[in-house]
Amino acid sequence: MGISLGLVGLGAFGSAFADLFMSHPLVDRIALCDREPERMQVFAEKPSWQPKLSPRDLYPSLDAICGSDLDALVIITQPWLHAPQAIQALEAGKHVYSAVPVISIPDADEILAWCDRLVRAVETTGRHYMLGETTYYRPQAMYCRRRARSGAFGSFVYAEGEYIHDRDGRSNLREVRRRRLASQAGQEWLAREADYRERGVLNGPMHYPTHSTSGPISVMGAHPVTVCAWGYENRTADPYFADYAFSNETALYYMSNGATMRICEFREIGHPEREIFRIYGTDGCFEDDAWTDNRARTPLTVEEMRDPLPPEVAEAFQQVGGDSFYGGHGGSHAYLVHEFVDAVYHDRVPAINVWEAVRYTAAGAAAHKSALQKGAHVDVPDWGDPPKLNDIP
Numbered sequence: 001m002g003i004s005l006g007l008v009g010l011g012a013f014g015s016a017f018a019d020l021f022m023s024h025p026l027v028d029r030i031a032l033c034d035r036e037p038e039r040m041q042v043f044a045e046k047p048s049w050q051p052k053l054s055p056r057d058l059y060p061s062l063d064a065i066c067g068s069d070l071d072a073l074v075i076i077t078q079p080w081l082h083a084p085q086a087i088q089a090l091e092a093g094k095h096v097y098s099a100v101p102v103i104s105i106p107d108a109d110e111i112l113a114w115c116d117r118l119v120r121a122v123e124t125t126g127r128h129y130m131l132g133e134t135t136y137y138r139p140q141a142m143y144c145r146r147r148a149r150s151g152a153f154g155s156f157v158y159a160e161g162e163y164i165h166d167r168d169g170r171s172n173l174r175e176v177r178r179r180r181l182a183s184q185a186g187q188e189w190l191a192r193e194a195d196y197r198e199r200g201v202l203n204g205p206m207h208y209p210t211h212s213t214s215g216p217i218s219v220m221g222a223h224p225v226t227v228c229a230w231g232y233e234n235r236t237a238d239p240y241f242a243d244y245a246f247s248n249e250t251a252l253y254y255m256s257n258g259a260t261m262r263i264c265e266f267r268e269i270g271h272p273e274r275e276i277f278r279i280y281g282t283d284g285c286f287e288d289d290a291w292t293d294n295r296a297r298t299p300l301t302v303e304e305m306r307d308p309l310p311p312e313v314a315e316a317f318q319q320v321g322g323d324s325f326y327g328g329h330g331g332s333h334a335y336l337v338h339e340f341v342d343a344v345y346h347d348r349v350p351a352i353n354v355w356e357a358v359r360y361t362a363a364g365a366a367a368h369k370s371a372l373q374k375g376a377h378v379d380v381p382d383w384g385d386p387p388k389l390n391d392i393p
C-alpha cells in the first residue's frame, strides 16, 4: 500500500508540482488545500486525478488539512510562511515537504530562530522534513556528489555558487511579488512587512540563499563556519528595494573542511538568470558542465550528469508530463518529488533533510548580518548531521 499526501498551496509553483506528486506510483491518495478554492478546482476537475482524489479531500486551510488522516503534506506557500506552517504540520503528525527556503523574512536573527525551532520539531515529533531545493537535483549537483563520494576531487579547496536573478529578468520578480500578494495570505503579509519597516529591519537577497549555497554545501558535505559579506545598495530609489538594505550581496565563507566558499545573491544585475556552482579540489574540479584535472577537460552531457530515476517512476511521470516530464529548474522537479515520496514510503531520512536545509538557509542569514556590519566576521550556526546519515541514498 502506498502513501497519502496533501498539496498545500496551489499557486504558480505548487501547480507545477501537482501532476508529478499525484502520478507517483507510491502515492495512493492525494488531497488538495488552498485558501483560494479556485486554485484547487483546476486539478480537482482533471479526469486523470479522479482515481486518487476524493471530493472530501479538498481542504480550505492548513488548519483543516492538519486535522486529516493524511501521511504527509507538501507545503508550497509564500516564502514567509514556510517554517511556522511546517512546524504546525509536523506537530500534527505529518511528514513535511517545504518549498525553499526554510523561511524568508527581513530579520536574520528571526530566520535563525526558526531554523532552531524547525530542527527541534523534527527531533521531537520523529516525522520527516524535506526542503524542496531545486539546485540540489540539477544534473551538475548529482554528478558532483557522485564524484565527491568516489574521492575524485581530492581535498576540497574552493567552491563558488550564485543565484543571479535581476528583478526585471525573464521571470520578473516584480510580477512574482504582485502574484504572491494577490491572495488572502498575500494581503496579510503587507501588515507584517510594514511592521518590520517601522522597526527599521531591512531585508537582503541573502534571505533567499538556498539556490546558491546548496550546491557547494551538499557536494563538499561541509558546512560554513564563519562568514564575511558585503552588500551593494540600490542607487535608483527603485521601490522594489524599499525594504532592502542591499539589492546584491556577496559572501566569503570558511568551511568546516578547511575550504573557502564564495556565494553571490544578486537581484539588480544586467545578466540573464543563473543558478549554478563551480567546485575545485586538489585532484579534480567541476566548472561549466565539465570535469577538469591537470591533464584534460572533459565536457559532460545532461544524461551523463544526472542520476537515473527508477523506470516505473519515470514511466508514470511521462504519462502525465510527456517527454519533458523532468520539469523545470534543470529537470530537478521529478527528482524532488520522487525523493520525498520514497523517503516517506520507506520511513527514511530524506536527502535534503532538516539538518541540511538549515545549513543552506543559515548561511544566508549569517551573511546578511555580516553585510549589515560592513563585512564583520560572523559565526554561522550549525545543527549537526542527521542521526541516520547512512540511510540517505
Ligand SMILES: NC(=O)c1ccc[n+]([C@@H]2O[C@H](COP(=O)([O-])OP(=O)(O)OC[C@H]3O[C@@H](n4cnc5c(N)ncnc54)[C@H](O)[C@@H]3O)[C@@H](O)[C@H]2O)c1
Residues within 6 Å of the ligand: 008, 009, 010, 011, 012, 013, 014, 015, 033, 034, 035, 036, 039, 060, 061, 062, 063, 076, 077, 078, 079, 080, 081, 099, 100, 101, 132, 133, 134, 179, 180, 181, 183, 184, 185, 186, 329
Ligand atoms: N526554484 C525554486 O525552488 C522555486 C521557484 C519558484 C518558487 N519557489 C517557492 O515556492 C513558493 C510558492 O511560490 P508561488 O509563486 O507559487 O506563490 P503563490 O502566492 O502563487 O502561491 C502560494 C499559495 O499558497 C496558498 N496558501 C498560503 N497560506 C495558506 C494556508 N494557510 N492554507 C492553504 N493555502 C495557503 C495561497 O493561497 C497561494 O495560493 C515560494 O515559497 C517560493 O519561494 C521556489
